[in-house]
Amino acid sequence: MGVLGDSNLVLRQVWGDWKTRDAKLKPYYAYLELLIENFEELKYIHLPRAQNQFVDALATLVSIVDIPTNMIIRLLLIETRFAPAYYHLIDEAEVQDDLPWFHDIHQFLRSGTYPEAATTKDRRALRQLATRFVICGKTLYRRSTDEAAPYSLVYDMEVVLPVEIEMGSLRVALEQQVSEAEWA
Numbered sequence: 001m002g003v004l005g006d007s008n009l010v011l012r013q014v015w016g017d018w019k020t021r022d023a024k025l026k027p028y029y030a031y032l033e034l035l036i037e038n039f040e041e042l043k044y045i046h047l048p049r050a051q052n053q054f055v056d057a058l059a060t061l062v063s064i065v066d067i068p069t070n071m072i073i074r075l076l077l078i079e080t081r082f083a084p085a086y087y088h089l090i091d092e093a094e095v096q097d098d099l100p101w102f103h104d105i106h107q108f109l110r111s112g113t114y115p116e117a118a119t120t121k122d123r124r125a126l127r128q129l130a131t132r133f134v135i136c137g138k139t140l141y142r143r144s145t146d147e148a149a150p151y152s153l154v155y156d157m158e159v160v161l162p163v164e165i166e167m168g169s170l171r172v173a174l175e176q177q178v179s180e181a182e183w184a
Contacts, residue, residue: 002043006052011044034069105130106140 005011012018013029020029036042067073104115108130114123134141 001039001041002045004045004047004052004054004058006047006049008046011046014044102133102140105133106135109133109135109140 005014009018013020013025014032020026104126107113107115108126114126118126132143134143
């Protein structure tokens with residue numbers, strides 16, 4: 001089993017290179033020696049502090065749980081993934097209909113109804129998700145935090161985009177005697 005540590009001092013003490021002199025640490029070292037006897041093989045690995053976020057998380061987890069010495073602990077399998085966890089579940093999810101991904105959001109915003117099999121938790125999630133979208137005509141738009149473009153078109157929606165043009169007023173042009181070539 002591999003034991004990761006970011007303290008060079010503690011690892012050197014465990015390896016036996018250095019002695020534990022601090023009186024506060026001696027009981028921990030004695031307890032560690034008792035625990036080591038329960039393992040056939042231990043490998044100590046020094047991990048620099050810059051790379052120890054995972055070690056800190058595990059140490060915090062261990063410090064929260066009180067485990068008796070005679071208890072058998074199941075192994076904790078930790079896998080490193082290079083993509084978010086939900087990405088790996090996408091292929092495993094069964095598609096039960098041919099509806100687009102935004103169908104439930106669009107239906108909820110349009111008519112205020114939930115899917116038939118929606119649980120209370122699903123309904124709450126749909127309500128929260130729907131606050132990020134708006135319907136304009138029959139088109140679903142995603143709300144944006146960007147003030148320049150407050151809404152963006154949802155992928156796979158059919159839409160006719162209104163085009164906004166800047167055009168001077170004919171009345172103002174006539175009053176200011178602007179030629180047709182300048183204001184048109």
